[in-house]
Amino acid sequence: MTDPGLAARKATLELLRAVLSQRRPIDEALDGHLDLRGMEPRDRAFTRLLLSTTLRRLGQLDALIDGALKSPLPRAAATVRDVLRLGLAQRLFLATPSHAAVDTSVELAGITGFAGMKGLVNAVLRRLSEDGPALLTAQDAARLNTPAWLWSRLTEAYGAETAAAIAAAHLHEAPLDLSVKADPEVWAPQLEARLLPSGTLRREAGGLVPELPGFAEGAWWVQDAAAALPARLFGPVAGKRVLDLCAAPGGKTAQLVAAGADVTALDRSTRRLARVAENLERLGLPATMKTADAETFTAAEPYDAVLLDAPCSATGTIRRHPDVPYLKGPDDVAKLIGAQSRLLRHAVELVRPGGILVWCTCSLLPEEGETQIDRLLATDDRMVRLPVTPTEVGGSDEVLTPAGDVRSLPCHWPDLGGLDGFHIARLQRRG
Template identity: 60%
Template sequence: MSEASLAARAAALDLLRDVLRKSIPFDDAFDAHPDLRGLDPRDRGFVRMLVATVLRRLGQIDELIQGSLSKPGLPKATVHDILRLGTAQLVFLGTPAHAAVDTAVELAAARGAEPYKGLINAVLRRIGREGAELAAKQDAGRLNTPDWLWLAWRQAYGMGRTRGIVEAHLHEAPLDITVKRDPASWAERLEATVLPTGSLRRPPGGSVTELPGFAEGAWWVQDLAASLPAKLFGDLAGKLVYDLCAAPGGKTAQLVAQGAEVVAVDRSAKRLERVRENLGRLDLPAEILASDVATWTPDRPADAVLLDAPCSATGAIRRHPDILRVKTPEDIAKLARAQNRLLAHAVDLVKPGGLLVYCTCSIQPEEGEAQIDRILTRDDRVERVPIEPGELDGMAELINERGEVRSLPGMLPDLGGIDGFFVARLRRLHE
């Protein structure tokens, strides 16, 4: 087995440890890993796919490993993670058995697990023979979903919708793109499909930066669901808009492209650098400001405010399967308290008669519907402005009975699905 193949799997082992043992978000761990820069793009892509597959299929993988051990109980952490990487390759990625097993054994020797080489070899060879057939009989969606999320979704959406959510999580999300203009022409150049809203959709995979139009700033990556909030303000030409919690800047770009004068605010100066880079590439001007959104007080109120509040991102698990492994119920409660404060302050920043759009990429009701219920109960300066079916270009099923957008993974299957998102529109009534 080549040195590069072993190095790739060693990096994957490190990343798995960082996510599962240290609760570090996968993208952060990937960007910080010093050895990944030395791998060629193909091997880096393999590392990302391998670790994402383990995170996405962890419940299934652990059940397969447990069933292949001669004694109950799981081995030490490093050995367990090596078995997870090997199982993912054998059962879900189609890696040849000799490559998956041999590199796993070599990895054990390199990481101080020499006494476990025989165990790793025996378990993975058994999984190589039986794993695919066993996996086909597993309840994949349920096994890969933590109990607390399964129960929360079942209570909020019922069993049918919950099944749709967890089964959507088994598959990598497509690549969605927002173009500045002429979507039909760019769809042809990018070999993409035009979605009802004008977004473009391509299959996942490949290097985004090498696609036509990226370097010249013709488009940016943005999920279909994430593109909806900025469309709900109506005509923004010449209007002042505050984009709160703006990073990484996709909605900022939309607002500027719609003719608004935009102030993009985020507490993270580091994340705002990415906003600057994106807007620079796109040649779209906006004022960018690092400040705590919960206390930021501008000189004048805005015509419109977009609050994309920090959230658990449970609606984006198709794109970020590590969310299944790093988030906890305590995180939801903490985030909901922060969203409460941010939304209350956002009302102060929009002028009477102006619109406030609140959104999160979470499918937890505490981070969506409950926030709107709370603000409407305690603040008589705002009212809900229901979103009408015609505003979503034939995707009316995403609108709930309250006139809010509530998209869930599993919806719009004919289009290739959608991320989970919540969007509500409010109007400021008076001082």
């Protein structure tokens, strides 16, 4: 295959199948695709962009394709639907010229064993290249691109209007947020970034992160503005012993170490903990690494502070990870809820009397956030909630619940570029 454009599209087709059929995360699928390593950076970037765009707009694309077909595609032709999805995503959302999007899609059908359907692919894409823009205006994009299970949960939790605003925010790629070790005002102009009220630097997405100023010298790390809030809620931590449970990929660990804490970073995955160590080494920040199961980990003495970033559905990160709605479902959430509850109760045992426990999940679902904390406080009188104040979250009271927890949504801070969805609670063990 000599055409690099066709090779990039074939790779994208294989990656799309990996996500939708094998339920593999985008990053894992990308890392494991050998053909990508030999591609030019431009083609690799195009592959990632096309894959992400197709997943973000999957519901709209399928509605248009179904409307253009005289009869449903046979189950055995699932690959043809994916070829149509990719071709249509290029034409309608990436402004790829017809000769590049349509012709390569026809070729793609041929080389993947569906030469007999090349005429159908050509006809459908050419028709929708003309009619598609008008048809898009009549679609409810937010609803179509949100799987039914997630739409139901969001509507139940936040009402139809807010659910629609969240889903609409998911259609846009998130900006690039950076946490700096020091002097954000100095780094902002060098990084062509905006200093957010919470202290995070924000720049437009795109470009190669390792080539940005300050990366090589370890001046900053990538971390969404909402993800940077939990570690800040401990207040001054210099000289304190802090345990970061479920520490990977290490952004919160880096914050705590940079603030002067004596941090133990714990994760049950040796591979993920190695990534934390690698990131901290680039940043020049030391921490103690422990590979252990957070549900059973024991310490010689309790910690002054414990941060529990519990494993969750990650539905709050869909702007950055558009594969999430297709990797997780109600059954997965139910299993995660049980693990979260066990982790939370064990974390209480690891914090000293008078110490602080900060809990967070990057989930939009209350059952993975507020409900967990309410259940703990109703059954364990050793813990008390310490409400978060607006000044601790950049002066924004829209991200605070009546009880004093943080509940950020992708539709919050619309003029600043939005936020990942997080639930954060600060608790203190009675002394």
